[in-house]
Amino acid sequence: MTHADAEATPGFKNFMTMDTFKKFFPAILLAALCIIFGSQRPLFFSVNNLMIILTQAVTVGTCALGLTFVILGGSIDLSIGSVVALSAVSCALVVPSQGLFAIAPAILTGMLCGAINGAVFSLGKVPSFIATMGGMVVFRGIVLIITKGRPIQIRDDFFLDVYASRSFGIPNSALITLIFVVFTLILLNRTPFGREVRAIGGGQRVAMLTGIKVTRIKLLMYVLAGGMYGVAGALQSARVMAATATMGEGLEMDVIAAVVVGGTPLTGGIGSIWGSILGTFLITILSNGMNMLGLSPYVQSIAKGIVLVAAVFLTIDRKKIGIIT
Amino acid sequence: MLLTAKNISKAFGATQALDDVSTEFRSGRIKAVIGENGAGKSTLLKVICGVHKMDSGEVDLDGVPFTPVDHIESAKRGVVYVFQETTINPFVSVPENIFIDRLRNFTNRLGLINRKRMEDEAVAILAELGGNIDVRANLWDLDYGQWKVLELARALTYDPKVIFFDESTAYLNNREVVAFLSVVEGLKERDIAIGFVSHHFNEVFQIADTAVIMKDGRWVAEKVIAETNPDEVQNLMVGRTIGNIYPEKKTDRPTEEIIRLDNLSVEKSLHNVSFSVRKGEILGVGGLKGSGGEEIIGAIYGDIRAASGEMTLKGERYAPGAPYGATAKKIALLPGERSIEGLIVNFSVKDNITMGALPTRAGLLDKKRESGMSERIIRDVTIKVRSPSDPCSSLSGGNMQKVVFGKCLAMEPDIFLLNNPTRGIDVGARLEIYKLISDLSKRGITIILLSEDLNELIGMCDRTIILRKGEISKIYDFGEPPTEEDMIKYML
Numbered sequence: 001m002t003h004a005d006a007e008a009t010p011g012f013k014n015f016m017t018m019d020t021f022k023k024f025f026p027a028i029l030l031a032a033l034c035i036i037f038g039s040q041r042p043l044f045f046s047v048n049n050l051m052i053i054l055t056q057a058v059t060v061g062t063c064a065l066g067l068t069f070v071i072l073g074g075s076i077d078l079s080i081g082s083v084v085a086l087s088a089v090s091c092a093l094v095v096p097s098q099g100l101f102a103i104a105p106a107i108l109t110g111m112l113c114g115a116i117n118g119a120v121f122s123l124g125k126v127p128s129f130i131a132t133m134g135g136m137v138v139f140r141g142i143v144l145i146i147t148k149g150r151p152i153q154i155r156d157d158f159f160l161d162v163y164a165s166r167s168f169g170i171p172n173s174a175l176i177t178l179i180f181v182v183f184t185l186i187l188l189n190r191t192p193f194g195r196e197v198r199a200i201g202g203g204q205r206v207a208m209l210t211g212i213k214v215t216r217i218k219l220l221m222y223v224l225a226g227g228m229y230g231v232a233g234a235l236q237s238a239r240v241m242a243a244t245a246t247m248g249e250g251l252e253m254d255v256i257a258a259v260v261v262g263g264t265p266l267t268g269g270i271g272s273i274w275g276s277i278l279g280t281f282l283i284t285i286l287s288n289g290m291n292m293l294g295l296s297p298y299v300q301s302i303a304k305g306i307v308l309v310a311a312v313f314l315t316i317d318r319k320k321i322g323i324i325t
Numbered sequence: 326m327l328l329t330a331k332n333i334s335k336a337f338g339a340t341q342a343l344d345d346v347s348t349e350f351r352s353g354r355i356k357a358v359i360g361e362n363g364a365g366k367s368t369l370l371k372v373i374c375g376v377h378k379m380d381s382g383e384v385d386l387d388g389v390p391f392t393p394v395d396h397i398e399s400a401k402r403g404v405v406y407v408f409q410e411t412t413i414n415p416f417v418s419v420p421e422n423i424f425i426d427r428l429r430n431f432t433n434r435l436g437l438i439n440r441k442r443m444e445d446e447a448v449a450i451l452a453e454l455g456g457n458i459d460v461r462a463n464l465w466d467l468d469y470g471q472w473k474v475l476e477l478a479r480a481l482t483y484d485p486k487v488i489f490f491d492e493s494t495a496y497l498n499n500r501e502v503v504a505f506l507s508v509v510e511g512l513k514e515r516d517i518a519i520g521f522v523s524h525h526f527n528e529v530f531q532i533a534d535t536a537v538i539m540k541d542g543r544w545v546a547e548k549v550i551a552e553t554n555p556d557e558v559q560n561l562m563v564g565r566t567i568g569n570i571y572p573e574k575k576t577d578r579p580t581e582e583i584i585r586l587d588n589l590s591v592e593k594s595l596h597n598v599s600f601s602v603r604k605g606e607i608l609g610v611g612g613l614k615g616s617g618g619e620e621i622i623g624a625i626y627g628d629i630r631a632a633s634g635e636m637t638l639k640g641e642r643y644a645p646g647a648p649y650g651a652t653a654k655k656i657a658l659l660p661g662e663r664s665i666e667g668l669i670v671n672f673s674v675k676d677n678i679t680m681g682a683l684p685t686r687a688g689l690l691d692k693k694r695e696s697g698m699s700e701r702i703i704r705d706v707t708i709k710v711r712s713p714s715d716p717c718s719s720l721s722g723g724n725m726q727k728v729v730f731g732k733c734l735a736m737e738p739d740i741f742l743l744n745n746p747t748r749g750i751d752v753g754a755r756l757e758i759y760k761l762i763s764d765l766s767k768r769g770i771t772i773i774l775l776s777e778d779l780n781e782l783i784g785m786c787d788r789t790i791i792l793r794k795g796e797i798s799k800i801y802d803f804g805e806p807p808t809e810e811d812m813i814k815y816m817l
Binding site: 195202210 | 689690
């Protein structure tokens with residue numbers, strides 16, 4: 001097609017280039033899933049089911065907000081599920097004495113875990129894949145020691161009311177998550193910290209030679225992510241009214257999938273909070289819809305894997321995919 | 326045996342890398358391929374070997390058309406290309422490095438490698454070359470010159486008719502160069518035709534028989550080395566007299582000291598270097614690769630740890646632990662590798678420019694000031710870009726370098742360290758960068774210019790330091806302009 005032809009045919013052909021298709025593919029996929037599930041099960045679009053989807057999206061969503069920074073910075077975190085469990089445990093343990101404020105020790109526990117992962121990674125120069133894989137196993141071990149494998153029940157009605165019931169029909173947990181969405185949006189797009197995380201993911205050597213405090217920013221990015229996992233732990237414990245030893249097992253896979261499907265490649269540097277939110281809904285709605293269709297968990301697992309790989313296959317510029325550090 | 330290349334043209338995008346170039350290579354002769362950066366030397370040899378596809382033209386080997394699909398087929402047909410970058414893998418043995426692309430020739434019936442046979446063949450080849458390399462040696466214990474000899478040994482196992490060397494001496498020190506060149510000269514007796522790309526006239530005049538001189542992708546001249554001299558070759562490859570491309574120098578000697586180095590040493594590469602730099606001067610640093618210039622700049626910028634010695638900045642003790650320690654003191658660096666160290670190529674021009682100087686208000690980014698900053702710098706540095714949000718990957722090398730330059734300027738440095746700022750960029754951008762450097766220095770910004778281009782040092786610098794093996798061998802003072810021959814004398 002010559003240049004003149006391109007100008008002569010405006011509209012869809014020009015609009016729908018490969019680049020715009022790639023950019024909007026996650027949204028297109030989400031819309032397609034909604035149409036499929038909605039047409040098969042009219043209840044899918046009921047207000048009640050949409051609120052259930054919101055509730056289900058909270059855990060993956062809050063974690064994805066934190067993990068977005070880590071992946072943008074060119075690293076990875078495999079310890080998410082264990083950190084969520086450990087935060088939930090510390091939350092459940094202090095609910096009897098602190099009530100509503102038990103979310104604070106949960107967040108602090110998450111930040112501490114993040115600081116440990118981040119220190120091993122950025123100060124100890126252990127690749128993040130290995131550092132957080134170690135964290136995953138160690139933190140889960142601590143959870144098992146504290147719980148001895150039994151759930152720690154939460155019986156404080158006020159705590160459960162605030163974190164797990166609904167206001168004006170909307171789940172409180174989703175409203176709380178919204179606060180953190182705004183918080184991370186500002187942090188990523190409106191502060192030097194966000195830019196520096198991106199710069200490190202885009203090119204660590206360049207960032208360092210530009211005078212960015214690379215070691216410190218990498219540590220902080222894990223502390224921030226840990227804090228978000230702590231929020232997830234508190235909200236999750238409120239939802240199931242307990243902290244359990246197996247809580248969050250395998251959660252990191254859903255969270256990584258949400259972030260990557262949302263357009264943040266594992267090589268870092270590019271991506272957005274909005275993308276990760278979109279990815280979270282994709283993952284959540286896929287599960288929710290398949291449940292409504294009555295598909296067996298085994299089939300669901302296969303479908304999720306295929307959707308993840310297909311989304312990445314279709315959207316990501318494979319020239320930029322490299323090794324995770 | 327005769328390899329002829331006729332009317333070869335090759336374009337990379339908008340850049341005409343080769344424009345109707347013809348030359349030939351004869352057995353038993355060494356032909357140097359000479360030209361400035363970007364003249365098309367490597368491209369010519371790469372096109373002949375099939376590394377790049379030519380747009381038009383013809384290559385004949387003994388009258389038969391020679392059109393390999395890649396450098397491996399080219400090697401199998403007798404024309405071997407030795408790349409500038411090392412292809413030695415230090416984690417495997419010497420014989421494995423030599424035969425790395427033909428390990429299957431040494432397998433037995435079970436598909437396992439017969440190490441004994443491979444080692445014997447390696448010993449035979451190395452003995453012929455006389456590089457004095459032990460076949461059982463650990464690769465880490467060999468020097469880079471010996472690595473190059475191994476690559477040459479690998480080339481010889483193809484029983485080649487033609488070998489091309491692309492700046493094979495670029496990363497070698499003086500002793501290694503001498504050893505390597507004597508091995509190359511020995512190849513003449515085997516009736517091999519040799520093409521030799523080098524920036525170094527002394528090497529060319531030492532071993533070459535003939536030379537083809539190129540400029541801006543075009544053939545300029547063929548010379549018999551015995552009948553020419555370095556000045557003539559220099560004039561042919563530059564195509565203009567020096568001097569008119571450099572801005573006017575300042576007339577007053579800068580006096581106020583801004584930074585001083587006392588007995589600065591970096592392990593193995595810099596030994597007790599002391600000098601002082603004055604506010605607003607352009608201080609040149611010259612020397613062969615590996616002679617310590619990179620270490621001086623790296624130590625000042627906090628990127629390389631000094632083993633001993635002291636630095637004094639504006640009268641105070643100065644010891645940056647990392648680059649952010651230097652940038653906090655208003656020192657900026659334009660690194661040597663622009664696309665790896667200088668900028669993030671898939672980020673926008675704006676994001677790169679403001680990366681080191683993000684303006685904030687109450688802890689939040691001030692996006693208005695940020696845009697203003699990037700637009701001002703794009704104008705000041707004359708970066709040719711449609712929009713500040715275009716990715717840097719869409720820019721030419723010269724424009725990319727201007728983005729790195731702009732990024733440093735956004736940090737408003739007092740001292741600006743430049744590592745080969747004009748390496749690999751076209752003449753137009755080069756002139757603009759010279760003008761910028763000169764203007765900065767006239768505004769009182771101190772410049773330390775590390776350069777491998779001697780004419781650049783002569784044309785730009787108020788004073789010039791020459792390094793040899795990590796020590797200062799000569800300082801040319803203000804009003805004492807160096808000559809190229811004199812500088813080389815202090816480098817070797």
